[in-house]
Amino acid sequence: DAKTTQPPSMDCAEGRAANLPCNHSTISGNEYVYWYRQIHSQGPQYIIHGLKNNETNEMASLIITEDRKSSTLILPHATLRDTAVYYCIDRAGGTSYGKLTFGQGTILTVHP
């Protein structure tokens, strides 16, 4: 899997949108972008994933640039409970089962 880079930390005010960037400049054509988060002391939680189209679910939106070299995870109305470490991961579909490579992620702090 290719490597991703994320800022080490970000702050966001409660109720505002949190926009978390991720660079994956060496992503290949069959690699998806996944986002997980880890709230303190808990196991990671899946948020969303996408290939090249923008995606939205009940938790977040994922915006992928046209060249696929970067993406942004958007939490539209951040709450205090969204304070967590957010991991951006790219991995291939097909046979790369289990090959999630977690980096150090972005520590998002949502403040009142």
Next chain:
Amino acid sequence: NAGVTQTPKFRILKIGQSMTLQCTQDMNHNYMYWYRQDPGMGLKLIYYSVGAGITDKGEVPNGYNVSRSTTEDFPLRLELAAPSQTSVYFCASSSAMGGLETQYFGPGTRLLVL
């Protein structure tokens, strides 16, 4: 569904002792994984399994063993505990929907080796 459960939640071991970390999932997932997470670091894959009777090494398998006799259970064995194995261990599972499966994680086992 309980999802992925892990026992124990916390354990202290002396150097050289052995133990088994238990992991069970009730989602009928074929794929199961063991990760470790050292303080301030991301997760590293230890072992994974694509089905009962099939296991394979991940990124950091040394010092660990696994078995997969049933779909539900995927225990991780530490034979000779070392201080370097002090970590938080997470078990995860996923289905195999064309390789785009998401992983569901357990709450973790915190292990301290003294």
